[in-house]
Amino acid sequence: MIRIENLSKSFFDENNTVKALKNINLQINKGEIFGIIGLSGAGKSTLIRCLNRLEEPTEGSIYIQGEDITKFDKNRLRDLRKDIGMIFQHFNLFSQKTVYKNIAFPLELEGLPRDQIEKRVDTLLEYVELKDKKYSYPSQLSGGQKQRIAIARALANNPKILLSDEGTSALDPKTTKSILELLRSTRDRFGITIVLITHQMEVIKDICDRVAIMEDGEIIEVNTVEELFKHPKTKTAYEFISRVKSDITEEIIEPNSFKGTVIRLGYSGENAKMPVVSRMIKEFDIEANILSGDINRLLKTSVGHLILELQGKDEEIQKAIKFLIDNNVKVEVM
Ligand SMILES: Nc1ncnc2c1ncn2[C@@H]1O[C@H](COP(=O)(O)OP(=O)(O)O)[C@@H](O)[C@H]1O
Ligand SMILES: [Mg+2]
Numbered sequence: 001m002i003r004i005e006n007l008s009k010s011f012f013d014e015n016n017t018v019k020a021l022k023n024i025n026l027q028i029n030k031g032e033i034f035g036i037i038g039l040s041g042a043g044k045s046t047l048i049r050c051l052n053r054l055e056e057p058t059e060g061s062i063y064i065q066g067e068d069i070t071k072f073d074k075n076r077l078r079d080l081r082k083d084i085g086m087i088f089q090h091f092n093l094f095s096q097k098t099v100y101k102n103i104a105f106p107l108e109l110e111g112l113p114r115d116q117i118e119k120r121v122d123t124l125l126e127y128v129e130l131k132d133k134k135y136s137y138p139s140q141l142s143g144g145q146k147q148r149i150a151i152a153r154a155l156a157n158n159p160k161i162l163l164s165d166e167g168t169s170a171l172d173p174k175t176t177k178s179i180l181e182l183l184r185s186t187r188d189r190f191g192i193t194i195v196l197i198t199h200q201m202e203v204i205k206d207i208c209d210r211v212a213i214m215e216d217g218e219i220i221e222v223n224t225v226e227e228l229f230k231h232p233k234t235k236t237a238y239e240f241i242s243r244v245k246s247d248i249t250e251e252i253i254e255p256n257s258f259k260g261t262v263i264r265l266g267y268s269g270e271n272a273k274m275p276v277v278s279r280m281i282k283e284f285d286i287e288a289n290i291l292s293g294d295i296n297r298l299l300k301t302s303v304g305h306l307i308l309e310l311q312g313k314d315e316e317i318q319k320a321i322k323f324l325i326d327n328n329v330k331v332e333v334m
Pocket of ligand 2: 044045046
């Protein structure tokens with residue numbers, strides 16, 4: 001769907017060059033919800049803005065449905081932008097226009113007849129569940145409602161791709177969830193590919209299939225969300241996931257304050273975890289105390305950790321640990 005090759009972007013001013021993107025390579029599949037996470041200044045907005053050429057790349061290619069859009073002329077660029085909707089952190093609605101006029105705007109640009117515009121806007125308002133706000137002005141809406149209207153506007157031309165630049169960053173956690181829910185159903189219903197950038201791992205955790213981690217203009221890790229939580233490849237990824245508040249929280253454990261051997265198990269939905277632990281307790285001459293655990297529910301599975309204190313003879317403990325490893329449980333002795 002989207003293939004980015006050797007993409008670089010530098011900003012130049014009198015005495016300064018900022019390399020905002022450095023040799024980015026990335027592939028995003030059709031119908032995927034793809035997240036890009038990084039700290040402020042990492043280059044996320046620059047990257048996403050290159051996808052619809054709001055930003056001109058300095059070097060490299062971007063293929064969308066097989067065509068290199070960096071070579072598009074004005075006319076083709078106009079068509080491309082119809083195929084790509086975008087939402088922003090601060091909604092970017094026209095404050096002087098009603099909700100109706102905001103959503104109608106891209107359709108008016110297309111020169112659609114009035115009755116068709118009205119019908120389409122009504123359908124979209126129904127989709128985002130804000131029919132009753134048709135003649136309201138943005139200032140009369142909550143943040144979440146504004147973003148719903150912005151999403152309706154972004155979908156007006158039936159785009160194939162939806163870009164979100166920190167689309168939930170100005171919203172409280174509950175509203176964030178409801179907007180993410182709307183984005184997910186938009187992908188499910190219309191098969192739209194969604195690329196969203198965020199600095200919040202919660203957002204990635206809640207709706208993304210895969211994620212790229214950006215740091216200092218580079219993509220340092222691309223991973224499925226599940227793998228990222230289970231086996232982050234980079235330190236930055238680890239730091240991002242450890243800041244996520246677990247659905248059940250792991251307490252801080254001081255391993256030295258326990259007599260036995262403290263181990264931390266990493267498990268995920270598909271490797272039935274508890275049976276392995278209870279089998280271990282039965283098969284080996286040890287005692288196991290559960291000290292703490294956490295679990296993170298992801299889109300398709302859960303990943304979690306369990307911290308156990310094992311007591312018994314060293315030899316038995318070593319055998320028990322080997323048993324866990326042999327059964328695909330990730331074990332770390334703390
Ligand atoms: N128009 C611009 N002119 C000069 N520098 C810019 C411009 N836009 C972004 N930058 C710089 O590029 C880098 C990446 O910015 P940005 O893509 O906005 O990061 P992010 O969205 O991850 O916070 C930053 O150092 C930023 O200051
Ligand atoms: Mg940004």
